[in-house]
Amino acid sequence: MTLTDLFATRSSRMKASEIRELLKLLDQPDIISFAGGIPDPSLFPHEAFRRAYADVLGGAGANAALQYQVSEGYLPLRRWLAAHMTDLGVPCDEGNIFITSGSQQGLDYLGKLMLSPADTALVTWPTYLGALQAFNAYEPTYARLQPNGGNTTPAEYAEAAAAAGGRVKFAYLVPDFANPTGETLTLGQREGVLDLAAELDCAVIEDAAYQALRYDGEPVPPIIALDCARSGHLDAARTIYCGSFSKILAPGLRMGWICAPRRIVEKLVLMKQAADLHSPSINQMAILHVAETSYAAQVETVRRVYGERRNAILAALEAAMPAGVEWSRPEGGMFIWVTLPDGIDTTALLARAVAEERVAFVPGSAFFADGSGRNTLRLSFTLADERAVTEGIPRLGRLIRDELARR
The missing domain is CATH 3.40.640.10 (Type I PLP-dependent aspartate aminotransferase-like (Major domain))
Known part of the structure; x- marks a missing residue:
């Protein structure tokens, strides 16, 4: 007998968060990360x-x-x-x-x-x-x-x-x-x-x-x-x-x-x-x-900054993404949802993105109760600085274009 034999049945449904694991990538300075849905700490009212x-x-x-x-x-x-x-x-x-x-x-x-x-x-x-x-x-x-x-x-x-x-x-x-x-x-x-x-x-x-x-x-x-x-x-x-x-x-x-x-x-x-x-x-x-x-002044600050970053990422996607890729155009929040052509697995694509292009995102299947949506991914724009816009999105677009060419 081991202690794991004593676990309740509910423990089998406890799984690591893909997002929390991806946050570890933020410690690697060469990674351009669109993964963590986290606020920009420079905007905190210190x-x-x-x-x-x-x-x-x-x-x-x-x-x-x-x-x-x-x-x-x-x-x-x-x-x-x-x-x-x-x-x-x-x-x-x-x-x-x-x-x-x-x-x-x-x-x-x-x-x-x-x-x-x-x-x-x-x-x-x-x-x-x-x-x-x-x-x-x-x-x-x-x-x-x-x-x-x-x-x-x-x-x-x-x-x-x-x-x-x-x-x-x-x-x-x-x-x-x-x-x-x-x-x-x-x-x-x-x-x-x-x-x-x-x-x-x-x-x-x-x-x-x-x-x-x-x-x-x-x-x-x-x-x-x-x-x-x-x-x-x-x-x-x-x-x-x-x-x-x-x-x-x-x-x-x-x-x-x-x-x-x-x-x-x-x-x-x-x-x-x-x-x-x-x-x-x-x-x-x-x-x-x-x-x-x-509170009121802080709301106005984050709205202005994040709104500008959202606009920049949307423009970068328009310029960099190949035909067949679609994405949401949110009126607010922190995220853009990207849908790739059927047959592309974004979990596998993430491994290539990190190894070859040093870009991170969250595979979409993590957000589906049944594990579907494998051709989707989530981008967070709250930390999208100039490098994310001018290098990160073009790298991701290049990777997706190459993945489509392999099919």
Whole structure:
């Protein structure tokens, strides 16, 4: 007997993140990486955080910053977030806000809360890899969510879920500038998701990590705002909103939040108590300080810089890619989704890209619950400096052109 013989069955569904492994390439200075979906650290509000931590530790709140915190989260921060959500069209108060250690922890908690083995989660094809990793441990079945319209009826979803041994528990999606595709759902598509969830009597998990990163076009109301308008108030809604400070302020503090009906928040608090008691007090207090003083200005800064980088990468793709290659043109976010002709395996192509051209990207199959999409890849443009534009994309185009010539 070895210790591995004692592992729970769910451990077999825990797999390494291809993205986290690819981040190791960033330590190689000659690699031009479009792989990691990470913010540009040069844009972090360093001075604002220096002042925040100095004020927190130098003032009357120093003891509270170093002490245990309530599991729901720091009350002034929850009140700030309640006002923020109200501005987004979701009237609520601090009782609807739950602080997480990054929005990734929120996804894990929601999977734990809702999924029994063999239950069904509806996810887009492709979807955020981190969500699949979070949900996998709870042994669900995945079914394809098609917000743009498909042939699957609510009855067919329910019948397939019952045949698998459970029921449909939630629809998970990233409606704004999705990871990995960069796509944004229209108002009609968001309403359609709510219609489907109502017929299935399931929850909707709205992952809003990129919601603030809009560079073009008109904002679309969050799904949770539409749900509140339908149901009358948040506590009667079925949507659970996962937000994050990582893409705007700083990911290293691991600070996110969930906005949801109180009955959901109450259960999440119990899970937090059992897992890690609470998110770090000092980080919550520092995030509040920076949010109150710098959030709006920081949003404008990252929008301007990332919007320019997106434009540069899109222009470079237009100039460098051979015929038959297609890509998304996102209105915001951090990602461009590239589709190559059928028959090209981007996992194998990545090995060539790193060895021959010193360029990295994320193979698309990692984002599909069934491992399909092998001719797709994801490019992140948030770190796209001049070298990435003038050398990286042309190298990738040259490699793809050569791969097509070999067929």
